[in-house]
Amino acid sequence: MALVFVIEESYLQKYKKDVEFAELVNRKIIEILGKPSVHQDGISGLYSELLQEPYQSAIWNDFSNAFANNLHFTYHVQYEIGSGFTFGSGSLFQYVPLEKLQRWCDEGVKVIHYLVSMAPVLKSEETNPRAAFSDFLQWLIDKYGDDKDALSGISSNLGTMSWTGPPIPLYEDIVTL
Secondary structure, X not given: OHHHHHHHHXXXXXXXXXXXXXXXXXXXXXXXXXXXXXXXXXXXXXXXXXXXXXXXXXXXXXXXXXXXXXXXXXXXXHHHHOOOOOOOOOHHHHHOOHHHHHXXXXXXXXXXXXXXXXXXXXXXXXXXXOOEEOHHHHHHHHHHOOOHHHHHHHHHHHHHHOOOOOOHHHHHHHHHO
């Protein structure tokens, strides 16, 4: 299975216009990852292609529906498409416009609660990579700051800011502030 998805990823990268193929790949991923216990090594990385245009428009309805309504699928893709265990932003927040994410949140409470824990916490600037809250996280706080579950998700997301390992990167950031 892994080899098949590696071939599909390189195909998606090479032929940016084959949206029908992208739709089929997306549906297959949803089918596979929508099951309780799946080993997904061969599938990771595909959404970094599928969430870019022109594929995003073609897969969005199926993807967003599966993400909002299939907990297994959501669980399997959250670290790949979200901030994961890093300071950066995953493919969902890199390629899907902020306005589209905002409309998606306005459509359903479940989506908000999933996205608050996946959103990039900080936006990067050239001079200081940890300068301010990301636009999406700031919007979530402004719009859903009264929702205790949303605030809990933001709190858990901020918990990823803890650090293990050598303190040198943290000291380097302090020096550049």
